[in-house]
Amino acid sequence: MIQDKTQPADNGQPFSRVATPYWIIWQAPAGRADKRSPALLRFLARASLIFLIALSWTAVVGADSVPQRSITIIIDDVGNNYALGARAVNLPGPVTFAVLPHSPYGQKLAELAFNRGKEIMLHMPMDNDQGRPLGPGGLTAQQTQATFSNYLEQAIAWVPHIQGINNHMGSSLTQSSRHMQWVMSSLKRYPLYFVDSRTSADSVAESVAVRNAIPTLRRDVFLDHDPDPQAINIQFKRLLKLAYENGNAVAIGHPYPSTLGYLETVLPKLDALGIKVVTPSGMLELRNERPVITAEMPSPSVAANPDSRRCELAQELHITRVTCG
Numbered sequence: 001m002i003q004d005k006t007q008p009a010d011n012g013q014p015f016s017r018v019a020t021p022y023w024i025i026w027q028a029p030a031g032r033a034d035k036r037s038p039a040l041l042r043f044l045a046r047a048s049l050i051f052l053i054a055l056s057w058t059a060v061v062g063a064d065s066v067p068q069r070s071i072t073i074i075i076d077d078v079g080n081n082y083a084l085g086a087r088a089v090n091l092p093g094p095v096t097f098a099v100l101p102h103s104p105y106g107q108k109l110a111e112l113a114f115n116r117g118k119e120i121m122l123h124m125p126m127d128n129d130q131g132r133p134l135g136p137g138g139l140t141a142q143q144t145q146a147t148f149s150n151y152l153e154q155a156i157a158w159v160p161h162i163q164g165i166n167n168h169m170g171s172s173l174t175q176s177s178r179h180m181q182w183v184m185s186s187l188k189r190y191p192l193y194f195v196d197s198r199t200s201a202d203s204v205a206e207s208v209a210v211r212n213a214i215p216t217l218r219r220d221v222f223l224d225h226d227p228d229p230q231a232i233n234i235q236f237k238r239l240l241k242l243a244y245e246n247g248n249a250v251a252i253g254h255p256y257p258s259t260l261g262y263l264e265t266v267l268p269k270l271d272a273l274g275i276k277v278v279t280p281s282g283m284l285e286l287r288n289e290r291p292v293i294t295a296e297m298p299s300p301s302v303a304a305n306p307d308s309r310r311c312e313l314a315q316e317l318h319i320t321r322v323t324c325g
Helices: 038-061 082-089 106-115 145-158 177-187 205-211 229-246 257-269 280-286 300-304
Strands: 069-078 096-099 119-126 162-169 193-196 216-218 248-253 275-277 311-316 319-324
Touching (some): 069 082, 069 106, 069 119, 069 162, 069 229, 069 280, 082 096, 082 106, 082 257, 096 106, 096 162, 106 119, 119 145, 145 177, 177 193, 177 205, 205 216, 216 280, 229 248, 229 257, 248 280
Parallel strands (some): 069 096, 069 248, 096 119, 119 162, 193 216
């Protein structure tokens, strides 16, 4: 779980202003058993949750009175658990997946997501200020620039079909202008964007990316710092509120069962609320921050093995891609 140091605790009650449906508060009279079947009780509980979510959203965003807004949802930490990763890939709509390099199922899940029309990112491990292990190929402040850049290049080559990267942890490293410059210097070689996960309020990653003309976004909301469904609902309402206030917003979540269950329920309802889910590439397109590529460039895999394949750039739907044959 990622500690979000940029958001104050939300102590509000998710459904405090919404009347509770009768099937939640009904209790059998004293001395009488509740004869409703467990299956019916589960159905009623799920139906009540959907009802409460819908009413609370309407109160927060007033969907009928405003034009459509856009949100980006990135699922981090993909690659360590195949079952949860595959369930995440099956989420409806253009949800984006950030894959951990050198993870047991990262390449397989990236291919699965790509074949389902999803956008893929590299979820690059970076030094954190809590001393948590980074896993293989992580970037640290102790590395030389050559080692640092080599690890990043290998990770870019390892995850197939990526269009951008974001930081995994990184609360320490993203505060270093020097090391973020090393990251952006490598990204200049590819048509890749950067998303600052904002695991630290003192991150300079976004500003260094902008200075290097790297298309960049920043995370606005962590959906599941607390994976309790009601806490996720509070954060999702924050996401929608920001989208309505600013026109768009970016959220990061994880392949937790509670997060996936919540998104499976709510994503199909967003269009009726005036909310459109877009990929990071789509968000950059809306903000007119697409990269401008003026010359043929090597793909990540070719950078690791320059003589292996011939690559050409193709422009598809305003998204610059490298294709290799």
